[in-house]
Amino acid sequence: MEKNIGLWVDHSKAYLVTLKAKSETRTRFDAEIDSERTASYGSADRSPEKKVERRRINQLKExxxxxxxxxxxxxxxxxxxxxxxxxxxxxxxxxxxxxASKVVGVEAADAMTENQMAARVRSFYGKEDSMTVPAYRRPPGA
Known part of the structure; x- marks a missing residue:
């Protein structure tokens, strides 16, 4: 049974839409990324910009x-x-x-409702069979 996934992502949240046979599941992930420019101790304890940015990058990687x-x-x-x-x-x-070899598409999209995201994923996989897979995503020798 083939498992197709669509992932809508921005820096604050992600929605995972899983299509398997005729079933569909949706999962929301919230990013716990610090966007604060000051420490929680007050204005006297400001973090240097580089330290704050480094922490944010590490949180994004996680x-x-x-x-x-x-x-x-x-x-x-x-x-x-x-x-x-x-x-x-x-x-x-x-x-x-x-x-990486499983990634079949990356596209820009605006903010959407959860139902719009699910519809876009269903639409993508419904038409994807007729699309050509880019050369950089094809397995060697294909």
Whole structure:
């Protein structure tokens, strides 16, 4: 039974839509990323900008690792969403060749409702069979 996953992602949350046979499941992931520029102790204890940014980058890496773990069991993966998060996630995925080979599409998308996301994933996999897979996503020799 083929397991197709669609993942809408931005820097604050992600929605995972899993299609398997005729069933569909949805899961929401919330990012726990610090966006504060000051420490919680008050204005006297400000963190230097580089330290705050380094902490934010490390938190994003941990969150992307959590998302990668959630999608690793898929047969095919479709990633979409606004902003840079989808591309940052793709870079993290490409560190694992086995998972990277499962990515069949990455597209820009605006903010959507959960139902719109699920409909887009169903639509993508419904038409994907007639689409050509980009050369960089084809297995060697195919």
């Amino acid at each position: 969150w992307y690792s959590e998302l990668i773990k959630a999608i690793s069991s898929a047969d095919r993966i479709y990633i979409f969403g606004p902003g840079k998060a989808k591309n940052e996630l793709l870079i993290a995925i490409e560190e694992d060749e086995a998972i």
